[in-house]
Amino acid sequence: RIDEQRCEFPLPLKSQLLEIGADLPLVLPSKLGGYWIDPPLEKLRNVSPTSSQHGLDPESYDIMERDGEAKIYHEFFRSRYHHSFIAVDPSLGPLVLSVCLEEEENKLRVILRMKECSLHGTFSLSLFTNMPSAVELAKRLSDKVTVSKFDVVSYLKAPDLITAFDEHRVSSNFKFGVLYQREGQFTEEDILSNNKESEKFREFLSILGDTVQLQGFTGFRGGLDVCHGQTGNEAVFTSFNGREIMFHVATKLPYTEADPQQLQRKRHIGNDIVALVYQEGQTPFLCDVIKSHFLHCFVVVRRGSICLEHVNMYKVSVTAREDVPPFGPVIPDPPLFTDRSQLREFLLTKLINAEIACYKAEQFSRLELRTRSSLLESLHNELFSRSRCMMGDPSVAAAPPSESTRGPSEGSGGFIENFK
Amino acid sequence: RIDEQRCEFPLPLKSQLLEIGADLPLVLPSKLGGYWIDPPLEKLRNVSPTSSQHGLDPESYDIMERDGEAKIYHEFFRSRYHHSFIAVDPSLGPLVLSVCLEEEENKLRVILRMKECSLHGTFSLSLFTNMPSAVELAKRLSDKVTVSKFDVVSYLKAPDLITAFDEHRVSSNFKFGVLYQREGQFTEEDILSNNKESEKFREFLSILGDTVQLQGFTGFRGGLDVCHGQTGNEAVFTSFNGREIMFHVATKLPYTEADPQQLQRKRHIGNDIVALVYQEGQTPFLCDVIKSHFLHCFVVVRRGSICLEHVNMYKVSVTAREDVPPFGPVIPDPPLFTDRSQLREFLLTKLINAEIACYKAEQFSRLELRTRSSLLESLHNELFSRSRCMMGDPSVAAAPPSESTRGPSEGSGGFIENFK
Numbered sequence: 001r002i003d004e005q006r007c008e009f010p011l012p013l014k015s016q017l018l019e020i021g022a023d024l025p026l027v028l029p030s031k032l033g034g035y036w037i038d039p040p041l042e043k044l045r046n047v048s049p050t051s052s053q054h055g056l057d058p059e060s061y062d063i064m065e066r067d068g069e070a071k072i073y074h075e076f077f078r079s080r081y082h083h084s085f086i087a088v089d090p091s092l093g094p095l096v097l098s099v100c101l102e103e104e105e106n107k108l109r110v111i112l113r114m115k116e117c118s119l120h121g122t123f124s125l126s127l128f129t130n131m132p133s134a135v136e137l138a139k140r141l142s143d144k145v146t147v148s149k150f151d152v153v154s155y156l157k158a159p160d161l162i163t164a165f166d167e168h169r170v171s172s173n174f175k176f177g178v179l180y181q182r183e184g185q186f187t188e189e190d191i192l193s194n195n196k197e198s199e200k201f202r203e204f205l206s207i208l209g210d211t212v213q214l215q216g217f218t219g220f221r222g223g224l225d226v227c228h229g230q231t232g233n234e235a236v237f238t239s240f241n242g243r244e245i246m247f248h249v250a251t252k253l254p255y256t257e258a259d260p261q262q263l264q265r266k267r268h269i270g271n272d273i274v275a276l277v278y279q280e281g282q283t284p285f286l287c288d289v290i291k292s293h294f295l296h297c298f299v300v301v302r303r304g305s306i307c308l309e310h311v312n313m314y315k316v317s318v319t320a321r322e323d324v325p326p327f328g329p330v331i332p333d334p335p336l337f338t339d340r341s342q343l344r345e346f347l348l349t350k351l352i353n354a355e356i357a358c359y360k361a362e363q364f365s366r367l368e369l370r371t372r373s374s375l376l377e378s379l380h381n382e383l384f385s386r387s388r389c390m391m392g393d394p395s396v397a398a399a400p401p402s403e404s405t406r407g408p409s410e411g412s413g414g415f416i417e418n419f420k
Numbered sequence: 421r422i423d424e425q426r427c428e429f430p431l432p433l434k435s436q437l438l439e440i441g442a443d444l445p446l447v448l449p450s451k452l453g454g455y456w457i458d459p460p461l462e463k464l465r466n467v468s469p470t471s472s473q474h475g476l477d478p479e480s481y482d483i484m485e486r487d488g489e490a491k492i493y494h495e496f497f498r499s500r501y502h503h504s505f506i507a508v509d510p511s512l513g514p515l516v517l518s519v520c521l522e523e524e525e526n527k528l529r530v531i532l533r534m535k536e537c538s539l540h541g542t543f544s545l546s547l548f549t550n551m552p553s554a555v556e557l558a559k560r561l562s563d564k565v566t567v568s569k570f571d572v573v574s575y576l577k578a579p580d581l582i583t584a585f586d587e588h589r590v591s592s593n594f595k596f597g598v599l600y601q602r603e604g605q606f607t608e609e610d611i612l613s614n615n616k617e618s619e620k621f622r623e624f625l626s627i628l629g630d631t632v633q634l635q636g637f638t639g640f641r642g643g644l645d646v647c648h649g650q651t652g653n654e655a656v657f658t659s660f661n662g663r664e665i666m667f668h669v670a671t672k673l674p675y676t677e678a679d680p681q682q683l684q685r686k687r688h689i690g691n692d693i694v695a696l697v698y699q700e701g702q703t704p705f706l707c708d709v710i711k712s713h714f715l716h717c718f719v720v721v722r723r724g725s726i727c728l729e730h731v732n733m734y735k736v737s738v739t740a741r742e743d744v745p746p747f748g749p750v751i752p753d754p755p756l757f758t759d760r761s762q763l764r765e766f767l768l769t770k771l772i773n774a775e776i777a778c779y780k781a782e783q784f785s786r787l788e789l790r791t792r793s794s795l796l797e798s799l800h801n802e803l804f805s806r807s808r809c810m811m812g813d814p815s816v817a818a819a820p821p822s823e824s825t826r827g828p829s830e831g832s833g834g835f836i837e838n839f840k
Binding site: 077078079080081082083085099100101108130131133134135136148149150151152153154155156157159386387389390391392 | 498499500501502505519528550555568569571576577579809811812
């Protein structure tokens, strides 16, 4: 279906569009630097009339995984016969090792969970004369392991705890801010104070998702109030390739007359990691105009000014803090969309990948490491005491279930919310 | 098919058959006693002309299981996530406990292996406030358990060892002796010395199974030599409801001119637990005529003498040592078969069930207990040392694989052969 909608622009339109290259840029760098902009400004000014329409094929849009190996335990261990082992390594701290014998293939599948990361490997049994010990396997995965003995996990619900740990970064839920920037609006206050949604802005929102009533909403709510209307009456929501996305649309969040900062709006959008900026007019978006410790990336979309009324045209640009690595899909060259569904595929994929790329930025990766390290310690301790109980050791009383190793609950946007 | 072949005898034949009630009995009790005979002799002499043909329906023939619970571990634990625990109880000796959490049904499935027997149970998780310990579960299954702590098994091949133990009595292979008793043959020497097989005997053998060449035979060989012909050239073999049955037919085993005991024949038949006696003539079989520590039961079949040449008629009787419990299928009343396939179903089921019933006789049950107890100890010790190795404990060297916990190999008729 999407393929059919793809077509070369008719030549007269193409030359008109290329005029836009001379417009004001969508994004301007901040004076302090610290952001990258894509497409780069110099390129934007020199769009070659011979450039081709590449980057418009939604088939080539890959959604990134925040933790590609997180589900290995679930897939290859969880319900099968396997063993997990725990130890506190003198230098590495808590270790949780899982080993499964894949008899048909005569190999061992091993996951070693350390504070820094998890390592995964498979070893042919023919490498060993006897069944290798947990210590041997851990050392094969990391030569930093120095511990000489592991304890066996015997708690029957250990697979639930281990899965929750492994998948603590996995979420199919996303929330993004949506800012509405009108002509001449340069400041955060300007942008957050908009209340009226133009017809064109509403049309754009309909590309992102459906406008839903928050009262009684049962999908992913992204921190919005679905009971008492304290975060407005409606929001924009969509399902996309198995993910649920809630948009914090500035104009739909409560407006407070006496508050120039619009904290009721800032509270949600300022806690998002990625926001979308919709521009009507030629006013550029300043990379650091919205003050937030969380926001690391903005996907900017400008409604084009075209003479031919019946063609909607959107120009896109992305800016992110310098420590956010690049992410796909590639912005088409020229950075223009006329097809609604192409634009939707591009924007949603770009937004999701933006968030996942942002987690690699220093601030989040440090936070992730701290979270991971504390969850691993909880996991180790719970497995230890529960296994002791399981063996019947009367010296250990049953520990209450640890909240920290539970999976993310509905309404959570991931680990970030646990640390706010 | 079998149903179609069942039919009421035509009346003239029925009255002729009933005359046989006056023949000499198939089996005579020994002077020393110690055997039961079915049908009882007094009954045989008083077959009522109004008796019905019951016991002839193969649909009602149930093959007994030697150990009905042996496959529970294989079915409910082996490939799933579960834990096994070991301990040496002060009074019960080695214990091997397996516990599996059946999450969908919110229950624990537990097997406790003790020297005497295995106990199996399921417990709803709602019975417990916390996950119950191995000790708690073991005590729920047997109040004789007094141990206060179990060790966890962490050896990845433990399920293989545990399955081998649980199923050490399970075999789909059976071997039975077949004795050929002609008119006037009263002694073991007489019976074992027959070399010529009559047409009728061969016809009877064809009901039991196929005459196969032993050289290169690949089915269950029941201890016969399939390479060098040292146990004769052919034997009778059949497959029956997933079981493989090898018959040690006396006349097909090697005959030794100078040996009145025919040890080459006795060696195999005397090591069987059940033998079939085929009688041509009216000479009764004496319960204890064949001297053997193993043979506990004889299924005796006499070719009937009927005037109507085209109807084959077989009369059956069973004798067994007094400590062999009764077993099905019930012998029809009158104890006569005219249909080949009915007779086959009856005899094969009766032979298999006879063997399984014989294991309950004192001699075998004592032997089984000794075997079980020694296998359980091996299992415990191997699980213990291998689990220690698995944890990386350097104080325990890798133990060589224990032969005693291996499953029965092809060619074995069960545990008996390990103890000869």
